[in-house]
Amino acid sequence: MAVLTRYGTSTQETYAYSLVDHLNWLHVNNRSPDTIAFDDLRRYMNGATGQADGVYGLAWRRPDQKPLGTSAAGNVATVVKAYYLSLQASGNVRADLIEALTSGRSFTRHGRAGRTVESNPLAPHTGSRRPRFLPDEVVQALFEPGVLTTARDVMIVTWLHDGGLRVGGLCGLRFCDLHLIRHHPCGQRADPHVHVVGRDDNPNGA
Ligand SMILES: [Zn+2]
Incomplete structure (x- = not known):
């Protein structure tokens, strides 16, 4: 799938699983991508990470699948955002969704190449209270x-x-x-x- 071609091979595999999870969710809930709003994606992310307050839509994950941890949820957020942005060219996506996904500030990560990293509003918030380790x-x-x-x-x-x-x-x-x-x-x-x-x-x- 074109969304994945920009990533390296092992990353592609990780993202492919994440994307399949999201496509399953669309399928099970009988939704097509062009109807999806930002709130829908937020609920999807909450469901995938086990933070859903109530039942939203139908269960799309197998009962034995554990909720995603922060790092896996970050991968899902990345590929889901990339997926909806990729639909922009064909017009099969809501304009307000694109705006919500891209309105975040981008920031420059200092270091290696000083590359600009776009913030992703779907990405999980990492609690500052738990210890975090640098890769x-x-x-x-x-x-x-x-x-x-x-x-x-x-x-x-x-x-x-x-x-x-x-x-x-x-x-x-x-x-x-x-x-x-x-x-x-x-x-x-x-x-x-x-x-x-x-x-x-x-x-x-x-
Ligand atoms: Zn001592």
Whole structure:
């Protein structure tokens, strides 16, 4: 399908499954793409991620299919948006849907090529409270020349990535928490380590 040809092979496969899920939903609910409004897509996304408040339309997923996680839902959001935008040329899509899908601000992601990334209103919101981890390729991009310009920044990214520290934990570190020698007299570990200590008197509020 033409929608998928712009992606690499393995991505195509992922997106193909996502697109099939959406086409199944259209089919089971007897809807054709040209009648779909933005709210319909939002309900579809909520259904796929298990966030539907009530029953909307007919079940299109097998009972043994688990709701999508954030990353899979992001893939679905990407390909569903691409699918409806691809229908624009033939006119088989509502104009207000196209507008809703494309009205979001696009932003420039700094780093590798400074490419512009369009925001997708269908994409799941990622809760800021759960820990999130950067994919390896993002970390790699951060370490490309000219991105991190000070030793401090290199250390921050290295510690967050290699040490698995949370931002709050890192910001709350004090010099006395750094036991960066083997067999530190604290006796808690033989390896060099740091202690993440909860405090309520950090000047930076960490
Ligand atoms: Zn220690």
